Amino acid sequence: MDEVSRLVTVLRPVRAGNAFEETVERLLQVIKLGLVTEKLPPERELAAQLGISRVTLREAIRALQDAGYLSVRRGRYGGAFLTYAPPRPRQEDELRRAVVDMGTDDLEDALTFRMAVECGAAQVLATTELTRERRDTLRERLQAVNSANPDDYRRLDTAFHLAIAELTGSALLTASCADARLRITDLLDAIPILQRNIEHAGVQHAAIVAAVLARDPEAARRAVAEHLEGTGALLRGFLA
Amino acid sequence: MDEVSRLVTVLRPVRAGNAFEETVERLLQVIKLGLVTEKLPPERELAAQLGISRVTLREAIRALQDAGYLSVRRGRYGGAFLTYAPPRPRQEDELRRAVVDMGTDDLEDALTFRMAVECGAAQVLATTELTRERRDTLRERLQAVNSANPDDYRRLDTAFHLAIAELTGSALLTASCADARLRITDLLDAIPILQRNIEHAGVQHAAIVAAVLARDPEAARRAVAEHLEGTGALLRGFLA
DNA sequence: TCTTATTGGGCTAGTGTTAGACCATTGACG
DNA sequence: CGTCAATGGTCTAACACTAGCCCAATAAGA
Numbered sequence: 001m002d003e004v005s006r007l008v009t010v011l012r013p014v015r016a017g018n019a020f021e022e023t024v025e026r027l028l029q030v031i032k033l034g035l036v037t038e039k040l041p042p043e044r045e046l047a048a049q050l051g052i053s054r055v056t057l058r059e060a061i062r063a064l065q066d067a068g069y070l071s072v073r074r075g076r077y078g079g080a081f082l083t084y085a086p087p088r089p090r091q092e093d094e095l096r097r098a099v100v101d102m103g104t105d106d107l108e109d110a111l112t113f114r115m116a117v118e119c120g121a122a123q124v125l126a127t128t129e130l131t132r133e134r135r136d137t138l139r140e141r142l143q144a145v146n147s148a149n150p151d152d153y154r155r156l157d158t159a160f161h162l163a164i165a166e167l168t169g170s171a172l173l174t175a176s177c178a179d180a181r182l183r184i185t186d187l188l189d190a191i192p193i194l195q196r197n198i199e200h201a202g203v204q205h206a207a208i209v210a211a212v213l214a215r216d217p218e219a220a221r222r223a224v225a226e227h228l229e230g231t232g233a234l235l236r237g238f239l240a
Numbered sequence: 241m242d243e244v245s246r247l248v249t250v251l252r253p254v255r256a257g258n259a260f261e262e263t264v265e266r267l268l269q270v271i272k273l274g275l276v277t278e279k280l281p282p283e284r285e286l287a288a289q290l291g292i293s294r295v296t297l298r299e300a301i302r303a304l305q306d307a308g309y310l311s312v313r314r315g316r317y318g319g320a321f322l323t324y325a326p327p328r329p330r331q332e333d334e335l336r337r338a339v340v341d342m343g344t345d346d347l348e349d350a351l352t353f354r355m356a357v358e359c360g361a362a363q364v365l366a367t368t369e370l371t372r373e374r375r376d377t378l379r380e381r382l383q384a385v386n387s388a389n390p391d392d393y394r395r396l397d398t399a400f401h402l403a404i405a406e407l408t409g410s411a412l413l414t415a416s417c418a419d420a421r422l423r424i425t426d427l428l429d430a431i432p433i434l435q436r437n438i439e440h441a442g443v444q445h446a447a448i449v450a451a452v453l454a455r456d457p458e459a460a461r462r463a464v465a466e467h468l469e470g471t472g473a474l475l476r477g478f479l480a
Numbered sequence: 481t482c483t484t485a486t487t488g489g490g491c492t493a494g495t496g497t498t499a500g501a502c503c504a505t506t507g508a509c510g
Numbered sequence: 511c512g513t514c515a516a517t518g519g520t521c522t523a524a525c526a527c528t529a530g531c532c533c534a535a536t537a538a539g540a
Contacts, residue, residue: 009406009414010270013291014262015255019497022254030250042517051253053498058519075506076516113412116360123461124356166249172353172423174249176416183412217465218458221363225457259527282487293528298489315536316486 019052023060026050031069031084032185033178034155040070040080096238102187111232114180119224121165121173126212126220134167135213142209146202150193158185160205164212164224187235201227259292263300266290271309271324272425273402273418274395280310280320336478342427351472354420359464361405361413366452366460374407375453382449386442390433398425400445404452404464427475441467 016022030036040046040061047057061080064070071083102110130138141163145156158181165177204227211219256262270276280286280301287297301320304310310320342350370378381403385396398421405417444467451459 009402009411010266010273010275010418011286011289012415013289014259014266015291019254026250026254033250035250043519044517046251049251049253051255054518055499055520056497061518072518073506074504074518076514077507078505078517080518109410109412112364112408112410113416116364116408116410116413117357117416118360119363119461120356120358120360123359123465124352127465162249168352168356170349170352170356171249172349172420173356175252176353176357178250180412218462221359221461222458225363225367283489284487294488295490295529296527301488312488313536314488314534316484317537318487318535320488 019056020059020063023050023052023056024063027060027064028069029178029182029185031064031082032189033158033182036082037155038082040082042079107184107187107235110180110183111228111235114177114184115225115228115232117173117176117180118161118164118228119221121168121177122208122212122220122224123217124168124170124173125164126215126217128168129215130167130213138163138167138209138212142205146205148198150198153193153198154189157201164208184231184235188231191231191234200230204230259296260299260303263290263292263296264303267300267304268309269418269422269425271304271322272429273398273422276322277395278322280322282319347424347427347475350420350423351468351475354417354424355465355468355472357413357416357420358401358404358468359461361408361417362448362452362460362464363457364408364410364413365404366455366457368408369455370407370453378403378407378449378452382445386445388438390438393433393438394429397441404448424471424475428471431471431474440470444470 016025027040030040041049043054043057043061047054050057061070061072065072065080069082069084070080072078072080141156141160145153145160148156161181162174162177165174168174204223207223208220208227211223257265267280270280281289283294283297283301287294290297301310301312305312305320309322309324311323312318312320381396381400385393385400388396401421402414402417405414408414444463447463448460448467451463
């Protein structure tokens with residue numbers, strides 16, 4: 001762990017790819033996380049938010065259209081409509097393949113990162129004094145995910161986890177948690193959603209919320225760690 | 241905390257600026273964190289690592305040269321040599337100005353982010369079974385920072401904190417901790433280094449290492465939180 | 481003192497990206 | 511049944527960035 005090894009961390013590529021590629025990636029994230037469920041914002045608006053030109057954005061939308069994620073309609077009340085249904089749970093073989101495709105190191109990295117930022121977020125949130133409104137928001141998200149039907153489950157689970165980071169009020173932390181989640185979205189989507197698992201997760205979600213509302217950082221951290229440990233162990237199991 | 245608020249997190253700008261600006265920022269990070277103390281790697285090598293063209297890199301180096309951070313020499317055994325000495329602690333007025341310049345929200349965001357990722361990293365590290373070598377590395381860094389003279393203190397303190405993230409083996413986590421640290425580097429540099437503070441921090445550093453080596457995630461998290469709380473409170477104090 | 485490997489300095493042709501303007505289409509609504 | 515506001519579609523000129531090449535300078539070592 002000498003100076004050189006630290007250097008490579010900071011001297012990593014300045015840009016992950018060209019603007020087109022990064023834009024496709026971003027839009028896919030928005031779609032896969034279920035943050036947009038009907039249609040994308042108008043091109044002009046979206047381009048401004050992403051800080052790119054309309055030309056580049058349009059190329060990205062075109063690519064997603066070709067890949068079957070979007071259907072674009074012209075004219076007033078037109079736009080880029082989602083034609084994407086969250087993938088149904090696949091065969092175990094496919095999950096194994098997905099995990100192996102990702103690479104051992106990348107998976108380990110992503111799981112470790114997620115464990116750290118989500119535990120950190122929960123701990124920070126449990127240290128903060130929350131307004132009544134924020135406490136209600138947290139309870140609402142818990143209620144939503146814990147009473148979700150299988151089709152909405154992943155989306156609402158994502159929303160719940162992200163809400164913890166968002167409620168801290170830190171944009172940086174929220175972005176990191178979103179990033180961490182994104183890196184394993186495809187894998188999570190490949191895991192069958194079993195009623196038993198949903199119930200188990202529900203208990204853990206409730207424990208997290210309880211710890212946060214009780215303002216107990218230690219308990220919050222522990223609850224999140226236990227919750228993520230399960231998913232992590234499952235995915236890691238496919239690498240053996 | 242509706243869908244829209246989550247959207248703005250993911251639909252943030254794809255690129256933080258143009259390649260030139262981002263490169264200047266990166267190089268400044270390397271310099272300010274003390275990861276390079278003599279001269280930068282050769283242009284061709286550096287450009288490859290940063291994933292940019294030599295032209296762009298040279299523009300950035302030129303800017304840093306004009307700003308007095310670098311001195312470039314041609315020919316074999318030449319290169320971009322550092323002419324940067326870590327700023328001496330300034331007057332309290334300057335620190336106050338620096339904090340105010342940064343903006344209340346940005347500072348709060350950075351401190352929250354740092355608290356989350358560093359606590360998360362320590363917790364994860366304390367959960368892991370470390371090799372003898374890694375335990376030794378951790379002890380070495382502790383020893384280094386705790387016996388540093390004032391001139392080297394910031395650099396070695398940075399190295400210690402980063403080592404915790406690095407030892408988890410997660411590149412993503414390391415990058416996040418480096419990012420968090422960078423966002424407050426300028427402020428930290430403005431804080432006078434008092435022997436009393438160094439000693440106090442030394443005790444806390446030792447507590448962190450002890451908790452990690454004892455494989456006690458709770459204690460590790462708590463030790464880091466307490467350590468960061470001090471700095472956070474100090475900086476926040478200038479906002480009142 | 482000369483050679484030479486290594487390094488920064490500079491140029492060019494080609495591609496990626498942007499801003500901004502204008503055109504084409506659509507559907508709600510008067 | 512026409513109007514029109516909102517939206518996607520297209521074009522162009524300018525700028526940013528890159529890859530690759532060759533030149534210029536330097537200092538260690540023969």
